[in-house]
Amino acid sequence: MPSSTLPADFAGARLHVVTGKGGVGKTTVAAALALALASTGKRVLLIEVEGRQGLSQTFDVAPLGVDEVRLVSHHSGGELWGLSIDAKAALLEYLQLFYKLGRAGSALEKIGAIDFATTIAPGVRDVLLTGKIYEAAGRTKGGRGSRQKGLHYDALVLDAPPTGRAVRFLNVNAGLADVAKVGPIRSQADSITGMLHDKRTLVHMVTLLEEMPVQESLDGLRDLADAGLHLGAIIVNQIREPHLSPSHIAALGGSDDVLDETLRAELVSAGLRPTNPMVRGLLSEGRDHAQRLALQDDMAAEIVAAGRPVIELPALTGGVEDGGIAVLSDELLAQGVR
Template sequence: MAAPSLERVLAGVRLHVVTGKGGVGKTTVASALALALARAGRTVLLVEVEARQGISAAFGVAPLGTEEVRLVQDRSGGELWGLSVDAKAALLEYLQTFYKLGRAGGALERMGVVDFATTIAPGVRDVLLTGKVYEAVGRTAGSRRGRGRPVWDAVVLDAPPTGRVVRFLGVNEQVSELARVGPIHGQAESITRMLRSATCAVHVVTLLEEMPVQETADAVAELTAAGFPLGALVVNQVREPLVPPALLRALEDDEVDERVRSDLATVGVRSGARTVGGLLAEGRAHAARVALEQELAGEVAALGRPVLRLPALDRGVEDGGVAVLAEHLAAAGAAGGVEAGR
């Protein structure tokens, strides 16, 4: 199945949901994508919902709170802001918005009702988190929702991992079925429509390792079946082969032992059986790893989505690593999904 172009997939997208198996670097990729969009002149909000403070670590800033904080002011005119959504704060905001509780909301918190609702009641936490993201996407400079220019040209959500992202994104559909009428039903339906619309794209991050690739394939199937729009597949931490393909193939030659001994002798290195055997073992292990990665890359490509490849950074995301990855994403066209609002 031929993959659609990245340009087509990102056309009109304002909410970028980034997921992936734990440990594949989804927070780093979400941060790099948000920075790439900001460098293209957009006003971008980067949101995390797992209270891990991954964004603050990626940008080397103080832990984020429940208010939006500017992370980057780019010379293009773009801005990147960060937000760590807190379920308790979101619930109090929700109660005030729809029920005008005022001080009563604080009383509920002191009584422990808020803690109960956000940690014990099934699904409530995800409803509140997705609701806050929905509010950010729909917020406008006008006095009423949907009127005026959007405050954020793009919102990038560092979402839960692939194992639970479908449940996270689909929780409002269940709520709308339970609450048949009223403001809860209406908001749940609105959030579900947004998450299934062309303004949203779910990007899945993976590594060229067997378990992440399998989980990526499972996530693609589950997201498609649930009706959530897929974006790109991001292959993170790609390492180029240490030796050229011809040399890797030469390791299969029956006479390679003698050739290695001869080459070592030429440069004055002792070529005992232990030395030669160790070098060949390492070379063949590397060749096997390269072959496996090529096979896994083929499996990712076969999923039928645009594929973005990000290099492995020798020093991780320290010392500007997120900026380097943002440059790669921009060069690949990942920052071309929406028009700048300013």
């Protein structure tokens, strides 16, 4: 099912947005993608915006804050940095930048005005969050006033909100339609929209080979495309390898008596003493596994029909610990991520 090669626009992307239904491993995939890009010699910034500190848990580091932290230095010369964007901190920074509030901004926070501003108008909150991404994407080497040429980061990977909120989050101008029609917030939203709709920004969809995640992913892809965003790859996570051969799966469709006799004979030949509970349990597990594989095949066909590049990632029996993220990173590289 995976594409043999990814399109050229994938290699040219500067901002990779990773979304997907909750529970499909979106944060893990975003981390693996960022590590894969860094291993090619790039300086990469990995960003989270939901405040769950999923990245710090993934890389086993202290909770990320408003300052960018180096997570990995790769022998290729690449670097992976991490950032957790907080809406309140972003608003305080915004007020200082545009209105020079200084200590007055802290006073507003104490009386709850900052919390009010970041919750009463979701569109403004999304502009603040994406505004930090916009700043990091456009930052030049050495910072403001530096004579060094080139961008500070070669690529950015955003662990975005889940599918149900991703379109609203990325379509910041629509969210501001009834909130701010003019002024600095609207101007910033226009600039952010330009970045998010640029062909160098790709939105990747993470899914599992299960009915609900696949259906939500396909619906989400249509909504993203309708919003004018550029689609990247469908990343199928946690692929389970078959434990039975095609001949064994075909045999499971036979009669119970024949299967019972065949399985008992194979257990005896393996030096085991078959019991009735053992045989019934193995047959039940075998049929469940065969049904799971058939479902995977059906869901894979629906994903292929969507017409997007497909990347497959294996299920990690030990989780992301003990080098699991590196395993997924290597898989992404092997399937053309650059």
